[in-house]
Amino acid sequence: MPTRSRRPTATLPDLAPGVTLVDVDDELGVTPVQALLLDRVLGADGSAFWVDGANGANTSRLRELAPADRVLDRVEVARGFTAHQHTSLLDRLVGRLAARESPSVVVATGLDGMYRAADVDRELAEQLFIRAIASVARVARVHDVPVIVTRCREDDFSRPLRRAATTHLQCQETPFGPRFEDASGETETLVYHTEDGWMQTTLAYWREVLEHRARMHESATVARTTATPGMQ
Structure with a gap:
């Protein structure tokens, strides 16, 4: 697919502290969430932690998106393959973050995802799922940081996750490319723009956005350093 286009406007949603539920069109996969993760790492101190319950933590794609390998030094990824493993990972994360600086x-x-599997009965699955939601909500509350969550399906089972989220974003595929939209309809973030009608691949777009954001963050850091008086 041709990739010739005007440089896109590099805008991504500003994530407020709290739980942010992001529903992403299937066609886009996990890439928009990876872009949000990397953008946050670029603009904030502290490490990023990614706990995956849907086999979507593609680290190869994450490396392709990162504007520099050093950015990935602050990203830790863990996968749970059963309901009990997933709950245990979130419990361990809560304990680990309690003993270190905020992420x-x-x-x-x-x-x-894991709580829909057949390895646990329905009642226990619901209990473990509520426990998982409580863990991510606690991280957001105690550390005052954004926690990005996604769900496999929108139905009665996942409704408690929607209720726990303070923000609900939708990332949709449009004829012009991916777009983030606040589910409340109050705000909309266009993240793709061309003037000549050419399309470009989603991966190429997100990478260009993140490279642009990296330059913005580096410029801001240099400006703050230059403005800081030296020690006498």
Whole structure:
């Protein structure tokens, strides 16, 4: 697919502290969430933690998106393959963060995925799922940081996750590319723009956005350093 286009306007949603539920069109996969994670790492101190429950933590794609390998030094990824493993990972994360500095962001993709599996009965699955939601909400509250969560399906089972989220974003595929939109309809973030009608691949777009954001963050850091008086 041709990739010739005007440089896109590099805008991504500003994530407020709290739990942010992001529903992403299937066609886009996990890439928009990865872009949000990397953007937060670029603009904030502290490590990022990604706990995956839907086998979507593609680290190869994450490396392709990162504007520099050093950015990935602050990203830790863990996967749970059963409901009990997933709950244990979130419990361990809560305990680990209690003994260290606050993270820049926490991501939990497919938070409901493992609790839909057949290895636990329905009642226990619901209990474990509520416990998982409580864990991510506690991280957001105690550390005052954004926690990005996604779900495998929107239904009665995942409704408690929607209720726990303070923000609900939708990332949709449009004829012009991906777009983030606040589910409340109050705000909309266009993240793709061309003037000549040419399309470009989603991965190429997100990478260009993140490279642009990296330059913005580096310029801001240099400006703050230059403005700081030296020690006498």
